Amino acid sequence: MSYTTENIRNIALAGHAGAGKTTLFEALLHAGGVIQNQGSVERGTTQSDTDEQEKARGHSIDTAIASVPFGSSHIHLIDTAGYADFRGPTLSAFAAVETAAIVVNAGNGIEYGTRRIMERASERRLARVLVVNKIDTDGLQLGALVDALREEFGTQCLPVNLPADGGKRVLDCFFHSEGATDFSSLGEAHQRILDQVVEINETVMGHYLDSGEEELNPQELHNAFEQCLREGHLVPICFVSARTGVGVKEFLELADRLLPNPAEGNPPPFLNGDDEEITVNADPAQHVIADVFKIVNDPFVGKLGIFRVWQGTIRRDSQLYIDDNKKPFKVGHLFRLRGKTHEEIEQAVPGDIAAVAKVEEIHFDAVLHDSRDEDRIHLAPVRFPQPMFGLALEPRHKGQEQKLSQAIGRLAEEDPCFRVEHHKELNETVVRGLSDLHLKIMLERMRDRYSVEVNTHPPRIAYRETIAGHAEGHHRHKKQTGGAGQFGEVFLRVEPLDRGAGFEFVDAVKGGVIPGQFLPAIEKGVRQALEAGAIAGYPIQDVRVTVYDGKYHPVDSKEVAFISAGKKAFLDAVGKARPIVLEPIVDVEVAIPEANVGDVTGGLAGKRARIMGTDALRGGEIVIKAQAPLAELTDYPTELKAMTGGRGRYSLDLSHYEPVPPPVQKQLAEAWKPHVDDD
Numbered sequence: 001m002s003y004t005t006e007n008i009r010n011i012a013l014a015g016h017a018g019a020g021k022t023t024l025f026e027a028l029l030h031a032g033g034v035i036q037n038q039g040s041v042e043r044g045t046t047q048s049d050t051d052e053q054e055k056a057r058g059h060s061i062d063t064a065i066a067s068v069p070f071g072s073s074h075i076h077l078i079d080t081a082g083y084a085d086f087r088g089p090t091l092s093a094f095a096a097v098e099t100a101a102i103v104v105n106a107g108n109g110i111e112y113g114t115r116r117i118m119e120r121a122s123e124r125r126l127a128r129v130l131v132v133n134k135i136d137t138d139g140l141q142l143g144a145l146v147d148a149l150r151e152e153f154g155t156q157c158l159p160v161n162l163p164a165d166g167g168k169r170v171l172d173c174f175f176h177s178e179g180a181t182d183f184s185s186l187g188e189a190h191q192r193i194l195d196q197v198v199e200i201n202e203t204v205m206g207h208y209l210d211s212g213e214e215e216l217n218p219q220e221l222h223n224a225f226e227q228c229l230r231e232g233h234l235v236p237i238c239f240v241s242a243r244t245g246v247g248v249k250e251f252l253e254l255a256d257r258l259l260p261n262p263a264e265g266n267p268p269p270f271l272n273g274d275d276e277e278i279t280v281n282a283d284p285a286q287h288v289i290a291d292v293f294k295i296v297n298d299p300f301v302g303k304l305g306i307f308r309v310w311q312g313t314i315r316r317d318s319q320l321y322i323d324d325n326k327k328p329f330k331v332g333h334l335f336r337l338r339g340k341t342h343e344e345i346e347q348a349v350p351g352d353i354a355a356v357a358k359v360e361e362i363h364f365d366a367v368l369h370d371s372r373d374e375d376r377i378h379l380a381p382v383r384f385p386q387p388m389f390g391l392a393l394e395p396r397h398k399g400q401e402q403k404l405s406q407a408i409g410r411l412a413e414e415d416p417c418f419r420v421e422h423h424k425e426l427n428e429t430v431v432r433g434l435s436d437l438h439l440k441i442m443l444e445r446m447r448d449r450y451s452v453e454v455n456t457h458p459p460r461i462a463y464r465e466t467i468a469g470h471a472e473g474h475h476r477h478k479k480q481t482g483g484a485g486q487f488g489e490v491f492l493r494v495e496p497l498d499r500g501a502g503f504e505f506v507d508a509v510k511g512g513v514i515p516g517q518f519l520p521a522i523e524k525g526v527r528q529a530l531e532a533g534a535i536a537g538y539p540i541q542d543v544r545v546t547v548y549d550g551k552y553h554p555v556d557s558k559e560v561a562f563i564s565a566g567k568k569a570f571l572d573a574v575g576k577a578r579p580i581v582l583e584p585i586v587d588v589e590v591a592i593p594e595a596n597v598g599d600v601t602g603g604l605a606g607k608r609a610r611i612m613g614t615d616a617l618r619g620g621e622i623v624i625k626a627q628a629p630l631a632e633l634t635d636y637p638t639e640l641k642a643m644t645g646g647r648g649r650y651s652l653d654l655s656h657y658e659p660v661p662p663p664v665q666k667q668l669a670e671a672w673k674p675h676v677d678d679d
Contacts, residue, residue, distance in 0.1 A: 042058065102117050131240055146159060162186060307368060316345075405429075588650060
């Protein structure tokens with residue numbers, strides 16, 4: 001099928017776990033004629049859940065991509081994971097699409113994940129569609145669900161079709177207004193959505209008021225509808241049963257006729273090397289700009305970089321650059337994806353989602369371009385949740401240290417919320433993720449893919465150090481060993497910065513008392529101390545260091561002398577500036593049965609948590625929002641499971657750092673055995 005950018009629709013299927021996204025993905029591929037038989041999650045035969053862990057658990061862990069030709073459109077679909085534990089790849093997918101289709105389980109209604117995904121899609125300025133699935137479930141009150149959706153997400157949420165005959169069919173209420181439904185007048189629904197669409201576009205409004213809706217042509221309606229979606233003035237509600245196929249073709253028709261193409265959606269902000277926003281046009285004749293939003297290390301194909309083309313046309317055998325690398329790579333093979341299947345294509349136009357293989361330098365969030373002189377361009381970063389759960393790893397079998405390092409490195413390439421840290425002072429490798437389940441899955445993948453097994457233990461909490469006051473420090477480094485000596489003297493002052501500001505180094509030296517060539521050495525010494533800590537062995541942050549005086553020797557002064565003098569002068573100052581230890585405070589959201597609220601809130605209070613509020617969900621579930629020190633939550637997964645009989649779910653996200661209580665700081669300081677160089 002030959003198509004242009006105007007024919008492309010990019011849609012991410014997202015929502016709470018169990019809403020039926022993967023089944024809907026299958027149904028859309030089947031309805032579009034891409035597959036002959038619709039696969040099943042229960043049988044492990046779907047196009048998207050191809051990983052053995054996904055098949056075993058019966059839910060998606062990663063994103064999957066496929067394309068569906070329908071009508072005049074070429075529709076790229078991305079199936080995403082519903083569990084918050086695997087939110088990284090889901091949010092990455094949002095950087096590649098114009099539309100998020102948030103799938104809602106008709107029986108469960110608005111769930112915990114529904115709200116979070118709607119917020120993230122809105123934050124990314126995506127067009128949003130609410131897809132109510134499983135409408136053939138017995139005993140549903142779909143009218144009440146529509147009211148709840150409108151109350152939760154705004155009156156701009158309006159049905160564009162309505163179920164009839166107990167979910168055995170759906171009736172369109174945008175282009176047609178005749179027929180009977182289970183819970184509403186089709187004509188009334190038609191009029192409400194038409195009024196919502198025409199009021200945002202003056203031209204369409206004028207035609208509508210002058211001549212009525214019969215004078216509105218389809219292109220005018222598309223333009224107004226697309227503008228409503230782009231500006232958040234309309235969130236269509238569609239009804240489907242992915243299992244039986246009811247409403248699936250109607251959803252594809254909605255995508256074909258009314259959803260924004262890549263030239264119409266809200267473009268994401270691209271930034272140049274100076275972090276200034278630049279314009280990227282969906283023009284196939286311009287030079288190439290594409291963003292890599294997913295990496296897959298395929299054991300058969302090799303490293304696969306999956307990207308969205310934003311500008312220009314990528315052709316097979318063309319040459320592309322990665323970021324500001326001046327050495328290009330050749331696009332030897334260009335692929336379109338359908339789950340694990342790779343179909344070779346000749347070109348990818350703006351809006352396309354495609355992949356290249358066996359390019360080792362490619363990485364997540366890389367910008368691909370075809371201009372050697374292109375400034376460093378990057379897509380404004382996605383706001384990912386901070387991975388707060390950690391495990392320290394060591395290979396179970398000796399001699400596998402290098403293999404372990406390579407394996408976790410490849411896993412980190414694939415998931416932006418899976419991080420690897422190496423602590424030299426402890427000789428410790430730590431992996432961090434969004435939950436204990438997230439880390440468990442990643443370690444199972446490492447075992448299955450790379451044959452590396454590990455022993456684990458809790459890592460040190462990511463405390464930080466800072467100062468609460470101003471102080472001055474001084475150190476003279478002088479060493480004479482018979483030959484050329486070492487000499488450097490530094491005077492500096494320290495002062496606290498706002499929390500999260502990082503580190504500033506200021507050169508206030510006058511009169512050349514310290515030659516400029518030695519200032520980088522002083523800063524290097526200070527940074528060494530920042531990394532090693534001063535009172536409890538944790539990195540120091542939010543400090544300004546100003547070097548204002550010192551001395552040098554024309555023969556004996558060397559870089560190494562000023563590194564040592566800078567480091568020890570800084571430590572001298574920090575010791576006088578009321579140093580404090582900071583602990584990570586996390587936002588905690590716990591979704592539990594209503595009957596467990598007392599036990600859970602009491603348990604959180606015993607962990608120095610502050611309860612910030614509660615929300616009631618449908619089905620008697622309560623979401624508790626709190627802030628708590630991360631150090632108090634080490635065993636929380638086990639405790640929550642015991643309190644709720646396995647029915648509780650929770651998520652953590654870094655909020656801020658704040659000082660630990662004095663007894664905790666004393667304990668941490670006493671436990672630290674500092675190793676300070678004697679030189």
